[in-house]
Amino acid sequence: MRKESIFNRWHIIAFIIMTSLMLTACSSSKSAKSTRNEGTFSGAVYTVKRGDTLSKISRMTGSSVGELARLNGIPAPYTIQVGQRIRIKGSGAASRPKNTATAKNSAPSRSQNTTIAKVAPPPVGARCWLWPTKGNIIEPFSDSDGGNKGIDISGSRGQPIYASGAGTVVYVGNQLRGYGNLVMIKHSEEYITAYAHTDTMLVNTGEKVKAGQKIATMGSTGADSVRLHFQIRYRATAIDPQRYLKPSC
Known part of the structure; x- marks a missing residue:
């Protein structure tokens, strides 16, 4: 969802914002069923893998983009990173996928005791x-x-x-x-x-x-x-x- 280089950057970001907002207004239950095996859940937490977007996660979990953004403090245009843990409201929305073998291969879960590296903050004074x-x-x-x-x-x-x-x-x-x-x-x-x-x-x-x-x-x-x-x-x-x-x- 980040660092596209072909088109004008702000046009892409504006398109992503509008797409995400449209998805928020729609029911995501059907999409959640069709994409259930694409992600990794641990309790009420989803671990981001390569290719994920907040819109895609909303469809998989049955949550709205707006709800996920509020729970995790993610502002528009909803940029997320590989390895980031996304909290899902309620354990019911974050039920573990049936194909556990596929899930384990796609991203680590909390039960594997994998530490996700945080982004180091920039040095003070690097930018005014x-x-x-x-x-x-x-x-x-x-x-x-x-x-x-x-x-x-x-x-x-x-x-x-x-x-x-x-x-x-x-x-x-x-x-x-x-x-x-x-x-x-x-x-x-x-x-x-x-x-x-x-x-x-x-x-x-x-x-x-x-x-x-x-x-x-x-x-x-x-x-x-x-x-x-x-x-x-x-x-x-x-x-x-x-x-x-x-x-x-």
Whole structure:
């Protein structure tokens, strides 16, 4: 699902987002039956193998893309990696496939005591990231299961939100439940930033933005108070923004 090189990158990402959202609205029970033997489950956890996408996993497990994204803190465009463990809501949705021999050959399960290597975070200072807005941090980053995969910053409705770095806008919308009005910017093949719960979104998909450019205003869409939920993703893995943000570059 990542690093396609033939077409314009943001066109591909936009297509993947729309495809995933369409799949969320459809029943996946029939597809789950036809693809039951393609993955590896351990309890309520699915281990990603080569060629998997979040859409494919949703069909196999009978879960929606949106539900899997929320449970695992995966923002659009739903990039996942080989070996990543995807939590499935409820053990019933994650029943072990009948063809266990095929499953064991495709990817390791938890019962095999295989350790999945985590992506090492980038060194501090390797890239300059600007603070996206002013305010107090009301919810810090947490890398625990189900933890906050970004930081939540309080502020006033209509307060400016700025691009943390230069890049291309790859998503503008509110189809991902729990994030409200969401803007996502791709900065390179390794980095994506996300700006959630915004009020007014001031950029369009495919637009090039500069570091510090105003891209939205603060709001409370998808939240119970006015705030900005901000994420930095490195190679699809959420990293603690506070370690990398600087007042100026």
